[in-house]
Amino acid sequence: MKKFKLIALALVSVLLLTGCNLIPSKTTTTTTKEAKPAKGNCVVFDCIKQLDTKADLETVTKVMGFEGEKINEGNGYTTYKWVIDSDKNEALQAAFYSTSTSISITFSDEDIKNSKVDFSKYDEIKSALNNREKLTYDDIKSKFNAEGTLIEKTSFSTKYRWVNEKGGYLNATFGNTTGACSMIIGRI
Numbered sequence: 464m465k466k467f468k469l470i471a472l473a474l475v476s477v478l479l480l481t482g483c484n485l486i487p488s489k490t491t492t493t494t495t496k497e498a499k500p501a502k503g504n505c506v507v508f509d510c511i512k513q514l515d516t517k518a519d520l521e522t523v524t525k526v527m528g529f530e531g532e533k534i535n536e537g538n539g540y541t542t543y544k545w546v547i548d549s550d551k552n553e554a555l556q557a558a559f560y561s562t563s564t565s566i567s568i569t570f571s572d573e574d575i576k577n578s579k580v581d582f583s584k585y586d587e588i589k590s591a592l593n594n595r596e597k598l599t600y601d602d603i604k605s606k607f608n609a610e611g612t613l614i615e616k617t618s619f620s621t622k623y624r625w626v627n628e629k630g631g632y633l634n635a636t637f638g639n640t641t642g643a644c645s646m647i648i649g650r651i
Contacts (some may be wrong), residue, residue: 498549501548513638514564520557523543540559562618565618576627581608582651589642589647597641600642607625620639622635631651633648
């Protein structure tokens with residue numbers, strides 16, 4: 464028995480000194496998620512610019528470069544969605560009515576963060592809107608110090624989004640006939 468203990472002790476000592484291990488280690492394999500290429504003929508920010516509120520399903524499909532998925536149908540409208548890049552949550556959605564089309568996009572705010580965007584004049588803008596002063600896109604753009612990103616078009620209005628480097632955002636809606644800002648909302 465004493466001889467067995469000495470052999471076992473010697474074996475354990477050799478294993479410890481050489482770095483060998485009797486217990487098999489768990490190997491961790493990391494799999495990288497292969498990025499799927501974006502679908503379509505354009506990136507989401509350009510797609511919305513190429514379409515107008517008179518576009519029909521055929522026109523939107525042609526611009527997008529692939530068939531959209533019907534996601535909703537109601538009294539007088541049908542809504543389709545074109546997922547451009549599912550990994551980045553980028554999509555264009557169009558609601559088709561009898562006389563017009565409403566177009567909007569989804570995307571990550573990370574993609575439009577802009578260090579130039581400055582919301583320090585937000586209270587000034589809000590006060591002007593409360594006093595029914597006419598502020599155009601150019602006025603808002605000037606006060607925020609940067610271009611906005613077009614995110615929605617309807618026959619009545621156009622909506623832009625600004626995102627600062629901290630992730631704060633504001634959406635401003637402008638009437639198509641007047642060009643005036645009718646609403647500004649967000650989180651700064």
